[in-house]
Amino acid sequence: MFGIPLNILLMQAILGLALGAVFVLLASGLSMIYGLMDVVNFAHGAYYMLGAYAVYTMSLFTGNFGLNIALSVIIVAGLGALTEITVLRPLYKRRNPLYPLLLTFGLSLAIPDVIKIFYGLMGKAVQYPEMFMGSFSVGTVIIPKYRMFVIVITFTVLIGLWLFLKKSNLGMFLRAATRDKEIVDVLGINVAGIMTLGFTIGIALAALGGSVAAPMVAVEPDMGVAMIMQSFVVTVVGGLGSLGGAIVGGIIIGEIVSFTSLFAGAYADVAIYFAMAVILLIRPRGLFGEIGRE
Amino acid sequence: MISSDVWKYFFDEYKHIIVAFILILMMPLAIPIPTATEMIIYGLYAMGFNIALGFTGMLSFGHAAFFGLGTYGAAIALRYFNSSVWTAILAGAVLAALGAFFIGALCVKKRGVYFALLIAAFGQMFYFLALSPLKHITGGEDGLKEIPILSIEFPFFIDLAKPFPLFLFTFFIVAVSVLLMHRFLNSPFGALMQGIRENETRLQACGYSVLFIKIIAFTVSGLFSGLAGALSTVYLGYGNLGSLYWLTSGRGVVMTLLGGMNSFFGPFLGAGIFIYFEDTISVMTARWEVFVGTMVILLILAFPDGILGTLEKRFRKTRKAETSIAQAIGNR
Amino acid sequence: MDDVMLETKGLCMNFGGLKAVDEVNFTLTEGQIRSIIGPNGAGKTTFFNCLAGRLRPTKGEIWFQGKNIAGQPQHKICRRGITKSHQITSIFPTLTVLENVRLAAQMRVTRYNFWGKYWNLKKINEKTEEILLEIGLTDKRGLIAENLPYGDQRYLEIGITLATDPVILLLDEPTAGMTPAETQSTMTLIKKLAKCLTIVIVEHDMSVVMGISSYITVLHDGSILAEGTPEEINNSDEVQRVYLGGH
Numbered sequence: 001m002f003g004i005p006l007n008i009l010l011m012q013a014i015l016g017l018a019l020g021a022v023f024v025l026l027a028s029g030l031s032m033i034y035g036l037m038d039v040v041n042f043a044h045g046a047y048y049m050l051g052a053y054a055v056y057t058m059s060l061f062t063g064n065f066g067l068n069i070a071l072s073v074i075i076v077a078g079l080g081a082l083t084e085i086t087v088l089r090p091l092y093k094r095r096n097p098l099y100p101l102l103l104t105f106g107l108s109l110a111i112p113d114v115i116k117i118f119y120g121l122m123g124k125a126v127q128y129p130e131m132f133m134g135s136f137s138v139g140t141v142i143i144p145k146y147r148m149f150v151i152v153i154t155f156t157v158l159i160g161l162w163l164f165l166k167k168s169n170l171g172m173f174l175r176a177a178t179r180d181k182e183i184v185d186v187l188g189i190n191v192a193g194i195m196t197l198g199f200t201i202g203i204a205l206a207a208l209g210g211s212v213a214a215p216m217v218a219v220e221p222d223m224g225v226a227m228i229m230q231s232f233v234v235t236v237v238g239g240l241g242s243l244g245g246a247i248v249g250g251i252i253i254g255e256i257v258s259f260t261s262l263f264a265g266a267y268a269d270v271a272i273y274f275a276m277a278v279i280l281l282i283r284p285r286g287l288f289g290e291i292g293r294e
Numbered sequence: 295m296i297s298s299d300v301w302k303y304f305f306d307e308y309k310h311i312i313v314a315f316i317l318i319l320m321m322p323l324a325i326p327i328p329t330a331t332e333m334i335i336y337g338l339y340a341m342g343f344n345i346a347l348g349f350t351g352m353l354s355f356g357h358a359a360f361f362g363l364g365t366y367g368a369a370i371a372l373r374y375f376n377s378s379v380w381t382a383i384l385a386g387a388v389l390a391a392l393g394a395f396f397i398g399a400l401c402v403k404k405r406g407v408y409f410a411l412l413i414a415a416f417g418q419m420f421y422f423l424a425l426s427p428l429k430h431i432t433g434g435e436d437g438l439k440e441i442p443i444l445s446i447e448f449p450f451f452i453d454l455a456k457p458f459p460l461f462l463f464t465f466f467i468v469a470v471s472v473l474l475m476h477r478f479l480n481s482p483f484g485a486l487m488q489g490i491r492e493n494e495t496r497l498q499a500c501g502y503s504v505l506f507i508k509i510i511a512f513t514v515s516g517l518f519s520g521l522a523g524a525l526s527t528v529y530l531g532y533g534n535l536g537s538l539y540w541l542t543s544g545r546g547v548v549m550t551l552l553g554g555m556n557s558f559f560g561p562f563l564g565a566g567i568f569i570y571f572e573d574t575i576s577v578m579t580a581r582w583e584v585f586v587g588t589m590v591i592l593l594i595l596a597f598p599d600g601i602l603g604t605l606e607k608r609f610r611k612t613r614k615a616e617t618s619i620a621q622a623i624g625n626r
Numbered sequence: 627m628d629d630v631m632l633e634t635k636g637l638c639m640n641f642g643g644l645k646a647v648d649e650v651n652f653t654l655t656e657g658q659i660r661s662i663i664g665p666n667g668a669g670k671t672t673f674f675n676c677l678a679g680r681l682r683p684t685k686g687e688i689w690f691q692g693k694n695i696a697g698q699p700q701h702k703i704c705r706r707g708i709t710k711s712h713q714i715t716s717i718f719p720t721l722t723v724l725e726n727v728r729l730a731a732q733m734r735v736t737r738y739n740f741w742g743k744y745w746n747l748k749k750i751n752e753k754t755e756e757i758l759l760e761i762g763l764t765d766k767r768g769l770i771a772e773n774l775p776y777g778d779q780r781y782l783e784i785g786i787t788l789a790t791d792p793v794i795l796l797l798d799e800p801t802a803g804m805t806p807a808e809t810q811s812t813m814t815l816i817k818k819l820a821k822c823l824t825i826v827i828v829e830h831d832m833s834v835v836m837g838i839s840s841y842i843t844v845l846h847d848g849s850i851l852a853e854g855t856p857e858e859i860n861n862s863d864e865v866q867r868v869y870l871g872g873h
Binding site: 480481486489495510 | 705718720725744
């Protein structure tokens, strides 16, 4: 097809899926934060970057990759919670809803440069963990092991998230608060705590995205800057505020990027923003979003 | 938002604008001239942006598209057509206005975050088009260089290679723009724009075509932001690709909200402060952005309506709105 | 005074399977104060929204000034002369009372004036002052609209609607939430306005309806149940049963 052998195409599809997995992690966090707090979190890319740097730092101390990732996510999520409580919360009561957004933008400037102070300007390399080095074959298709790992872990985490939201009490409060904060408040539930929790989960997802992406991409202070805009594309395509949408959107955009870089590299980026514009014009709520969720 | 009548008594008087102009002209005494020039360029950019946001209620995350159209419009005119500086600036502003008109006409039915992200999408498309596929025209990552040394020939000679004449020329264009904006925003049409911001369905119910008003407002907004972009090409001496990057859009939003979107000069002040910190602190430390980022955060927490917006509110409390109403009806 | 101002023929508004307005033939005579009453969900506000252009009717015609205006956008219908006030107060919150009315009054004079000064247009200012006097908010004209007490906001709502110079004024529950004194004032205002305008009111307050209407239409489940003078409606058993009894 297109003069390219099928097994190459399939491999590209797997790569696209792995890339999409990272998008899914970021977009679902972004979507959750937007759905819960009506805040477009411009700092999301910065926390993704922190996740990557955390893994790098951990790898200097322990060799256990699983432990690295877990610790990284916990630490960065903790930072996220701290951010929400200290600087974001005071802004909710302000009349102008743009101020929390403005603050996240300020953070997106400040955080990378704190990293630059401590880690320098040059990128860092994070090694692939031993057990996931190399690749395996299914028929004639070569699949890199690590990519498979990324896909599997994203899938697992999302199932866990879905179960949490659907089956647990806390998850139910979160979903309720996304729809109507006032009622949740009237029912005696601590809305502020819910918001912090939601924000923390969102950041944890971004951090996980950065942690797993670390061996695959260039770990540098500005790695979040490009990611954030692309995450917006995914969230828009999937639907702001929808978890399922983030998943589908992530996969779609991951595949688009993967294949356009194969066929027409220069236009790859133009393509995804064009897709974003088309979706916004024809079906603004995205594939799975709700109408009226502005 | 301060009521329109109260606005009027604060900024309607041309003497307030004159005072602002004098202060700006005095800046070179205390601030390095290139920084001062950059401050007023971005001041114009932010004020153009605020025509859409603060006045009409249209948030856009992609105003870099228009700043960039202005930048490249001017750069292309200078590089490929050997045009005069006046023509180049006009070309940039017109290109940006056309861009805003068509993009606005396409997107204006969408509201809120969707509209904001739509404009951002266009901005990104322009950026990546300029970066790679159109590299042969735009010069790609390095920007559009090889522009001849700039000077004004008409009506009298100004050597734009020297910082102070450049500053004065830039100031002249910015000042004329500010006066035009002021006139436009205080016109009956400008009042309608504010009506849209306040309650667009109600305004529609009063017999106005809201879509049409929004398109015009957005076009004017793009025009002035694009003019700023054209001035930036003249200032830098080349067409900078970064003018199309979404960070430029983001900075526009930050500058506007920092200074206060609820006031006429707020965005200008916000831009000035932002650029000043950027340029001054970067000399002191290599990692200035931490401080600018932190500064932004602190200022946001301290000033609920932006710097100028909050100050205006406090100042307003000591005056009664009533007095200006009488002026509004009878005595003007 | 017997001219037909407005006439609907077979007007229908369906939402999915729900027939909110069902084959309504409604005739409005010049100079009337016409009330539309009916239980909740009878279709009164939906009917209003069709007349004003807020909704596009599924079927049917609306004849006004010799043209079928069904489906036209709201701003065009407003310019033609039919304006509606809102059941839920819809004003320009952070502008002054004066500016709220002035913005609406401006419509008849200028829309695309980019150069003048908006506070300086004498005709518009005079009209604004007139309306402010009419609705009794002259002394409060410098106040910010959202800071007004509820009743005054309702008056402002009417004022904005009036300022567009309609020939048919549609009032959607104008006295909702008003104190008895305010309701009285509103009734007086409406009677005064009826001398130069034709007015249609959707109302729940029976004392208001009986007090000012020249003719009443009763809606039920989207269609006209009965029409008549206040006495006729009061004496109608059917209306009593469906609406007035349980009210």
